[in-house]
Amino acid sequence: MHPLFDKYFGMCPLVTVIRGVRPGEAEAVGEAIFDSGIRIIEVPMNSPEPLKSIEKLAKLMGDRALIGAGTVLNRQQVADVKAAGGQIIVSPNTNTDVIAASVEAGLVSCPGFFTPSEGFAAIEAGAHALKLFPAEAATPAYVKAQRAVLPKEISLLVVGSVKPELMGAWIEAGANGFGLGSGVFKPGKSVDEVRESARAYVAALPR
Numbered sequence: 771m772h773p774l775f776d777k778y779f780g781m782c783p784l785v786t787v788i789r790g791v792r793p794g795e796a797e798a799v800g801e802a803i804f805d806s807g808i809r810i811i812e813v814p815m816n817s818p819e820p821l822k823s824i825e826k827l828a829k830l831m832g833d834r835a836l837i838g839a840g841t842v843l844n845r846q847q848v849a850d851v852k853a854a855g856g857q858i859i860v861s862p863n864t865n866t867d868v869i870a871a872s873v874e875a876g877l878v879s880c881p882g883f884f885t886p887s888e889g890f891a892a893i894e895a896g897a898h899a900l901k902l903f904p905a906e907a908a909t910p911a912y913v914k915a916q917r918a919v920l921p922k923e924i925s926l927l928v929v930g931s932v933k934p935e936l937m938g939a940w941i942e943a944g945a946n947g948f949g950l951g952s953g954v955f956k957p958g959k960s961v962d963e964v965r966e967s968a969r970a971y972v973a974a975l976p977r
Contacts, residue, residue: 771923772898774857775878778809778836779899779925783947784971785810785860785880787840787929789817790957796823797830802961803954804835806968812860812949814840815847821854828855838878845871852877860949862903864888866895880927884908889920897924901949905930910943917944934974941976 779785786803788796791813800811811831813823820839827837838858839851848859848871858878861868865881872879873896882903883889889900900920902908905928913926920926928940929949937948954967 772878774836775810775880775898775925779947781809782807782972783925783927783975784808785812785927785929785947785949786954786968787812787814787860787949787951788823788955789814789840789951791823791955792818792957793822793826795961796826798961799955799964800827800830800835800837802965803968804831805965807972808968809834810836810838810858812838812840812858813856815843815851816841821850824851824856825854828857836878842868842872844868848872848875848877860901864892866891869895869897872896882929886916886919889916893921893924899925899927899946901927901929902945903929903949905932905940910939910945913940913945914943934971937971937974938976 786808813820838856840860842859842861852875859872861881864883869879869881879897880899880901881892881897882901883892925946927947927949928945932948955964
């Protein structure tokens with residue numbers, strides 16, 4: 771549990787991953803996503819000049835949204851993201867060193883996991899939420915089985931080719947929210963298209 775994550779995830783249980791975004795377009799893309807109702811935005815570290823985009827978004831959003839980085843693989847990146855104004859660290863894997871560094875820095879930690887062993891290792895290292903990745907290799911039934919043992923207070927996000935029409939089944943199985951990638955943003959997509967895609971996901975959330 772982390773108060774910042776609880777605040778923004780409570781407003782909308784979606785995280786938008788803007789992989790490939792460039793600093794010159796980050797603010798316009800961020801505003802389009804914010805307009806849809808989504809309040810957590812992640813810039814993957816393998817995007818062009820990610821720290822510049824994170825810095826621009828953090829300054830633009832202030833306390834309106836939670837901005838951070840994805841594909842964070844080591845302690846130095848955690849420190850760099852914090853220096854840029856980022857407040858959430860998302861990883862594709864269960865790297866307990868990255869999790870510990872994030873917690874020590876006062877940042878939200880949301881590591882990737884796929885098995886119960888990885889999930890519990892992440893929780894023991896201090897993770898505030900878990901990212902089931904890649905969801906393409908899982909099913910709602912898999913989430914239901916994981917939820918039978920994982921602590922209920924830890925939010926579980928499903929990430930990987932999530933379709934709006936399938937979100938209800940994942941939520942019913944025990945997922946708390948989703949990470950959205952190319953379904954919302956990919957290089958070359960216009961700001962209006964990003965806004966429209968994001969709104970479609972928000973509208974499809976079970977009420």
